[in-house]
Amino acid sequence: MKIMNLLTMLLLCCLIGTGCTEETFTENVSPGSEGEPFGLSYAPVMNAREYAQIRTAPPTINTGGVIPHFEILNVKNGEGILLDEIYLADVQIMNAGSKTLPLEEENYYVNTAGDTVKEVNGQDLRNVGTIVIANKNKFGIGDYYFSFKVTTVVDNQATETIFEDAFHLNVGPQLVSALIYIPKSQNLLFGEEANTTEPVMPSGNQDVSFELVNYSDTLVIDVSTGAISLADGYTSATGFDTLHPQVNVVSNISGEVVAFKDVVTLVASNTPVVFPKDSIKFFYPTFQAENAQYGYKKIVNDPGLVSSWNIWKQISPAPLAEVDRPIENSSQKALSTNLVVSGKSTPFDSWVITNTQSLNNYNLGYNLSATFYYQNKYVEYMANGQTPTELEFYISTDYMGSFEDATWTKVNDVLNCWINTHDGGATIGTPYPGDQKGEDPEGRKNTSYNADGKWVKCVLDLMPYKNEANFTIAFRVKCNFDSEIVYKNGEGRAGTYNVSDLYYMAVEQ
Numbered sequence: 001m002k003i004m005n006l007l008t009m010l011l012l013c014c015l016i017g018t019g020c021t022e023e024t025f026t027e028n029v030s031p032g033s034e035g036e037p038f039g040l041s042y043a044p045v046m047n048a049r050e051y052a053q054i055r056t057a058p059p060t061i062n063t064g065g066v067i068p069h070f071e072i073l074n075v076k077n078g079e080g081i082l083l084d085e086i087y088l089a090d091v092q093i094m095n096a097g098s099k100t101l102p103l104e105e106e107n108y109y110v111n112t113a114g115d116t117v118k119e120v121n122g123q124d125l126r127n128v129g130t131i132v133i134a135n136k137n138k139f140g141i142g143d144y145y146f147s148f149k150v151t152t153v154v155d156n157q158a159t160e161t162i163f164e165d166a167f168h169l170n171v172g173p174q175l176v177s178a179l180i181y182i183p184k185s186q187n188l189l190f191g192e193e194a195n196t197t198e199p200v201m202p203s204g205n206q207d208v209s210f211e212l213v214n215y216s217d218t219l220v221i222d223v224s225t226g227a228i229s230l231a232d233g234y235t236s237a238t239g240f241d242t243l244h245p246q247v248n249v250v251s252n253i254s255g256e257v258v259a260f261k262d263v264v265t266l267v268a269s270n271t272p273v274v275f276p277k278d279s280i281k282f283f284y285p286t287f288q289a290e291n292a293q294y295g296y297k298k299i300v301n302d303p304g305l306v307s308s309w310n311i312w313k314q315i316s317p318a319p320l321a322e323v324d325r326p327i328e329n330s331s332q333k334a335l336s337t338n339l340v341v342s343g344k345s346t347p348f349d350s351w352v353i354t355n356t357q358s359l360n361n362y363n364l365g366y367n368l369s370a371t372f373y374y375q376n377k378y379v380e381y382m383a384n385g386q387t388p389t390e391l392e393f394y395i396s397t398d399y400m401g402s403f404e405d406a407t408w409t410k411v412n413d414v415l416n417c418w419i420n421t422h423d424g425g426a427t428i429g430t431p432y433p434g435d436q437k438g439e440d441p442e443g444r445k446n447t448s449y450n451a452d453g454k455w456v457k458c459v460l461d462l463m464p465y466k467n468e469a470n471f472t473i474a475f476r477v478k479c480n481f482d483s484e485i486v487y488k489n490g491e492g493r494a495g496t497y498n499v500s501d502l503y504y505m506a507v508e509q
Contacts, residue, residue, distance in 0.1 A: 176204035379495030385439025
């Protein structure tokens, strides 16, 4: 077995550590007891970014070939003051891990039990001593020094060494990653003292100054605020000039420069100009097939009597949505489920999960909304007057691919709805499925709010979720009966549900 362990170590060095130029630890003879750790050396990390993720290279250390175990004892700042434990909550130091590796066929062997061994277990030494500091940590601008305890074990005897201030971390300012002028197109009039809005920087250290890259004889930028104005004496032969200034954002702490192009369009004119608001439909799936390319997947918890091919099948899209539909969506489809098979239905539960979207790309300077169209048809109430089925709409901000692990919030009651029209005031909440007639055991029917057989336009305000990077909309057909129902004498028909033309919209404020 000792020979096989050595072979495993060699395999790990070859297969796991490919590309490394030096070992994590060496087999130099220790000046003290056997295996005693000494000579720990980390490459310093200089000019890392405040509060951002940091990962070191593995250190070198002498242990006489014995595998070391690393612990972080403490962290000091540049003045030598020990930092609170809250800093270490974001820090991880890596140690040896186990790994199973396949053997080459010529290295297969037969063990004492007579079995052919084709793989071996070993230890992954590639990242021993590597320090990983999580994103959004507590390490601001400055210098930090880490101290460690390194332990080795030889013949069940542990030996440990303390290494004071063995790793130096230098953190600089987080640079600005986005510069946003709201609105993006702005008008400056000749002969008037006016300037643009001040830009917004959603991330990065705000201790910065601004400078123009171009139009230095035409425009002036406020060094402190970033607002842009016309230079004194600037005139135009045409009285209407379109300018695309480029702006440098300079860190006042480090002097580093980040350049931004196409962040604002300026029109210098003699008379006021009104710009149309920028409008972006940033997610408009065609529903042509069940995959991410076309925007959705389905979850079938209980198919009832419905064949798999007839659950959320493709049909022609909603005519009411034609005014919204972009030209490139010429293959647009709606999704449809008919719950009635041979005049009867059994409990059914199925969802459509649409592709997750990041809303925080448009969280500054835009109003956000989601629009979709739906239709219920052939729904006939049960004997007690209750609707047998309903179409429910849900959102999630933590769906990561696992339907069961996500949190789903029903939003039917907050949707703005228009029945068979785009005009007039919206009604809040989706209509009760069916024709609204007969007994009303739930107190939800409204004869003036009848969408039976009609397309309904629904709009969800996304502004409460504008900072979400993981936003998902889902549709669900749910049954209100728990045993078979049969359509008879105009009662008990589960009906058909259609969903069409979902899209997310960002409109410039």
